[in-house]
Amino acid sequence: MRILITDVVLLPELGWPWPLESSADHEVFADIGVEDGVIISIQEHGDGECARSGQREAQQGRWDRIIKGRGRLALPGLINAHTHLGMSVLRGYGDDLPLMVWLREKMWPMEDQLTPEDVYWASSMAIGEMLRGGVTTCGDMYFHMDAAAQAVCETGIRASLSRGIQGLGGSGLKGLEEAVRFCQEWHHEAEGRITTMLGPHAPFTCPPDFLRKVVKWAENLAVPLHIHVAETADEVTQIRELYGTTPLGMLAEYGALELPVMAVHCVHFTQDDVDLAREKDVRIVHCPGSNMKLGSGIAPLPELLDAGLKVGLGTDSAASNNKLDLWEEMRFASLIHKAQRQDATAIPGKVSLNLATSGGGETLFLEKVGKLLPGWAADLILVEKEGLHWQPSCNVATSVVYAGQRSDVSLTMVAGRVLYEDGKLLTIDEEKVCHEVNSTAGRLGLIS
C-alpha cells in the first residue's frame, strides 16, 4: 500500500535532513511517502503553505491513500525497549513495595497462575495502551510467549520478544528449551516485525552453569541476550558475596558479554562497569519511572552517554510503573538527572527524545528503525500540537519532552500500516480486551 502523508512538521533535531548535532530549532514542513512498510520519500516544502502543491496534486494518483497532516508534528514511533506485556494484568497489585518483596511475595506467586490465554489478552491490552501513546516497537520479556507473539501478529506492532528464563526459582532448563524453540519459530516472523532474543532474567537468578548454557544457545541461534542487570543495591551485594564481582562483571566472566547484550536498568553500575559496557558495546535500557517507583535508585545515565554507549528507554512492566507511557519516561529521563546532579544541562530534552526513538532501535539491535529517513521503517506518529499546553511552541523538540503527553498522539503507523487514528485502535477490540483482562484479575482474586 502506498500512502502519502502531507503537510507534516519535522524536527531537524531528529536527524533529518541535518545531522543529529544540529542546534537548529526551526520546523520543517514536508510530505512523507510510504510504500511496502518503508519510508520512500520526504519532500520538504519550506513553510506551512505547500510550495509544491501543484506537483503534489499531480502525483496523487500514485497513492492508495493521502493522509492530511494539517501541520501536525511527525515523529519516529516511540520505542519502549523493555517491558513485560503480560504483566499488565497485575497493574496495581503490589504497589508501594520494594523490588525483592514485590517480586517474590506478589508477582511470582500470581504469575504461576497465568495461562497462555491470560497472557494473550494482557499483551493485547498493553499493546493497545502503547499504540494509543505512539509506541510503535517494544522489547518484551515474559512467558507463554507464543501467546504474546500472537498478540503482536494480530495488533501490528513491532516487537523484540524474549522468553524470560531463570536457573533459580523459575522454569530452569525446561524454560531454556522453550526459549530456544521460541526463537527458532518466531525470529523474523510477522513480515519481519518480530525479532527474538534469549532472556536470562538477571545475574541473581541465573547461576554460572545455567548462564553458560544460555550463552551457548544464544551463539548457536545468533540472537542477543536481554537481561536485567544491577537493578538494586541488594543485587550488587549478593553477586559480590557469591562471585566477588559486579553483576556485569559476572556476565563477562561467564562469556555473556562476547555476545550482543541488551542490559536493562544498570542502576548500580560502577565506573568499571561503564568502561566494561563500552568495551563490549553493551546496549543499555534506562527505566527511570520503574526505578523510582520501586525505590531502586537512579542509573548513571550521563556517564553512560558520555562513554558513548547506546541507550534506549523502557517503562518496565505495568505492574512496576504503572504506565506504558514513553512520554513520561522521556520527561523523567531528563528531569531526574538534572535534579540529582543539580545541573539543568545534565540530560537535555532533545537527548531524551533521541533515546526514546533512534536510541531504542539501536538498543534492540534493529536495523533502520527509529528515524524518519527514506529507506527506514515506516514507523511513525502524528502529534497534535494545537493544545493550550503546547503554546506558544517556542521550541517544539523540547516541548515534546516537557509539555507533550501521550494523548496528543492522533495517528500511529507501524511498518506502513495505520494502527491507531483519531481516537480509535484499528486492530484491537478495546471493550473485549478490557473485559477479558478484568475477568483474569477477578479469577486471580485481584479485584472483587
Ligand SMILES: [Zn+2]
Ligand atoms: Zn523488567
